[in-house]
Amino acid sequence: MSETTESPSLLPWLAAPFARALALERASALLVHGPAGVGQFELALALAAAWLCETPLAERAEAPPGLACGHCASCRLIASRTHPDLLVLVPEVLQQALGWTGDEAETAGEGGSAKSAKPSKEIKVEALRRVVAFSQQTPARGGLDRRTKVVVIHPAERMNGITANTLLKTLEEPPGGLRFVLSSAAPARLLPTVRSRCHALPLTVPPGDQAAAWLGGQGIDAPAVLLAAAGGQPLEALDRHAIGVSTAAWRALPGEIRAGRAGAAADWPLPVLIDALAKLCDDALRVAVGAAPRFFEAELLPPGGDLDRLNAWATALREAARRAEHPWHAGLATEALVLQARHALYGDSTSQGGPRRRLATLDP
Numbered sequence: 001m002s003e004t005t006e007s008p009s010l011l012p013w014l015a016a017p018f019a020r021a022l023a024l025e026r027a028s029a030l031l032v033h034g035p036a037g038v039g040q041f042e043l044a045l046a047l048a049a050a051w052l053c054e055t056p057l058a059e060r061a062e063a064p065p066g067l068a069c070g071h072c073a074s075c076r077l078i079a080s081r082t083h084p085d086l087l088v089l090v091p092e093v094l095q096q097a098l099g100w101t102g103d104e105a106e107t108a109g110e111g112g113s114a115k116s117a118k119p120s121k122e123i124k125v126e127a128l129r130r131v132v133a134f135s136q137q138t139p140a141r142g143g144l145d146r147r148t149k150v151v152v153i154h155p156a157e158r159m160n161g162i163t164a165n166t167l168l169k170t171l172e173e174p175p176g177g178l179r180f181v182l183s184s185a186a187p188a189r190l191l192p193t194v195r196s197r198c199h200a201l202p203l204t205v206p207p208g209d210q211a212a213a214w215l216g217g218q219g220i221d222a223p224a225v226l227l228a229a230a231g232g233q234p235l236e237a238l239d240r241h242a243i244g245v246s247t248a249a250w251r252a253l254p255g256e257i258r259a260g261r262a263g264a265a266a267d268w269p270l271p272v273l274i275d276a277l278a279k280l281c282d283d284a285l286r287v288a289v290g291a292a293p294r295f296f297e298a299e300l301l302p303p304g305g306d307l308d309r310l311n312a313w314a315t316a317l318r319e320a321a322r323r324a325e326h327p328w329h330a331g332l333a334t335e336a337l338v339l340q341a342r343h344a345l346y347g348d349s350t351s352q353g354g355p356r357r358r359l360a361t362l363d364p
C-alpha cells in the first residue's frame with residue numbers, strides 16, 4: 001500500500017451539508033439520508049475524519065472550513081484504514097467496493113469458519129457487538145479534544161431488527177466523546193427508535209450543472225446524458241460508467257432494442273440492464289401521456305406508445321428486478337428481456353406466442 005497523504009477534498013455538492021453537520025456540535029448521532037448515489041458514505045467519512053483530525057481548525061484549509069487536513073497522524077491512520085478511534089461498519093457485500101474490509105479479528109472470531117461463499121448483505125449483530133466494545137474503550141488518540149471516537153454505519157438500513165436493537169442503548173447514551181454517523185438511502189426502513197435518536201441530515205440530488213461538471217472532470221463524455229441516466233445521482237453515474245454503461249451505450253440502447261438485440265448492454269450485469277429497461281419503460285410511459293422523459297433523450301424514444309403494453313412491461317420488469325440476483329442463465333435472460341422490450345416499445349412480436357412465452361426461459 002502506498003504512503004498516503006491524500007490532499008483534503010470533498011465532493012463539491014457536499015460542502016453545504018458538511019458545514020451543517022459540523023455546526024451540530026452537540027448531536028452525538030447523525031443520520032445522513034437521501035438518494036444512494038450522491039455521497040452519503042463520503043460525507044460520513046469526511047465528518048469522521050474532520051472530528052478526529054489533530055490539526056487545529058485555524059490551520060486547516062479554508063474550503064470548506066473544518067475539513068480534515070489530510071496529513072496529520074490521524075488523517076494518515078484513516079487513509080490506511082487503521083485509526084483506532086474510527087469504527088466503520090459496512091456489510092460484507094460492499095466492503096471491497098468501498099475499500100473498508102472487515103476486521104480480521106472478527107473474521108477469526110467466528111468459530112474459525114472459512115469465509116462464507118456468499119458475502120452477507122446485512123450488517124450482522126456481531127458487528128454491532130463490536131460497537132458496544134468500542135464504545136467502552138478509552139480513545140487511543142481522540143482527536144483534538146482527546147476524547148472523540150466515531151462509528152460510521154453504512155447503509156444503516158442493512159441492520160436487521162436484532163442488530164439495530166443491539167445498537168439502541170449505545171445510541172441513546174453514548175459514552176464520552178463517542179459520535180455516530182448513520183447513512184441511509186431508505187430511512188423509512190430503520191427502526192423508528194433508531195431514527196428518533198439521530199439528528200437527521202438530508203442530502204438531495206445536487207444541481208445538475210454542478211454534478212455534470214464534476215462528472216466531466218472524471219473523464220466522462222457528455223456527462224449530462226449519464227447523469228440523467230442515473231436519475232441525477234453523480235456517483236451512481238460514475239459507478240455505472242465503470243462497468244460499461246457509457247454515454248454511447250446508453251444512447252444506443254433504444255435503437256438496439258428496436259433491432260432486437262442488446263448491443264453493448266449485453267455485457268452489463270443483469271440488475272443494471274433491468275434497471276435501464278425500467279427507466280426506458282418509465283420514459284416511454286411519460287412520452288405516451290405527453291410528458292417529458294427523464295432518463296433518455298426524447299429523440300431516442302419511440303413517439304407515442306401503447307399504454308397497455310407499456311404497463312404490462314413495467315409490471316414484468318418489477319418482477320424481473322425482484323429475481324435479478326438469481327443465478328439464471330444471463331444470456332437467455334438478456335435475450336428474453338430484449339424481446340420483451342421490443343414488443344412493449346414497438347409492438348413487434350415476431351416470435352410465436354409473443355414475449356410472455358419466451359420469458360418462461362427466465363426461470364432459473
Ligand SMILES: [Zn+2]
Nearest residue numbers: 053069072075
Ligand atoms: Zn488531519
